[in-house]
Amino acid sequence: EAGVTQSPTHLIKTRGQQATLRCSPISGHTSVYWYQQALGLGLQFLLWYDEGEERNRGNFPPRFSGRQFPNYSSELNVNALELEDSALYLCASSFTTANIVNTEAFFGQGTRLTVV
């Protein structure tokens, strides 16, 4: 069974540009989470999508946005890139339940975004 896949693995962008990161969840999972991990730091919650809807959002500016497609894959868009957006962006998926965080999350290998 394929795990969570993210693309691209690495992405280099110039300040002010836009970045698009993609995530495919494990088959059967309908929930997708996005996290940002700056170098040497913990994970900061960005977004949660479930059944195509944005369910929760972390403390990030509106230039961080995303969507979930009918096949449950997801896209994270970061507009007007700033140097401090350089980080590892991790996507995770899980089964949706009435109380969503009752099950483990499966993470992809991440996209390392570098803004120069």
Next chain:
Amino acid sequence: SQQGEEDPQALSIQEGENATMNCSYKTSINNLQWYRQNSGRGLVHLILIRSNEREKHSGRLRVTLDTSKKSSSLLITASRAADTASYFCATATPRAQKLVFGQGTRLTINP
């Protein structure tokens, strides 16, 4: 603010020794989970302990949860070089609808 805080931030031990990492959190939780991250890549789920459980085992891993003290510990017995990684606790709270991660403990196993 971070819900979970790991202690210590870094731990270095000899192969074969036991490693203990602690996690403290602030509010009521549904469950607490431990994850491992190798070399800044994806996280691997290790174990989930629910708020009504006190201890869980998985192979060489033992997790305890003390809800009265709002703390958890992860014990890795008979450590191996392959256990070298960062370990994170993550808490799931009734209202937050998200996993909140701590800053992690960087574990180094010396051969």
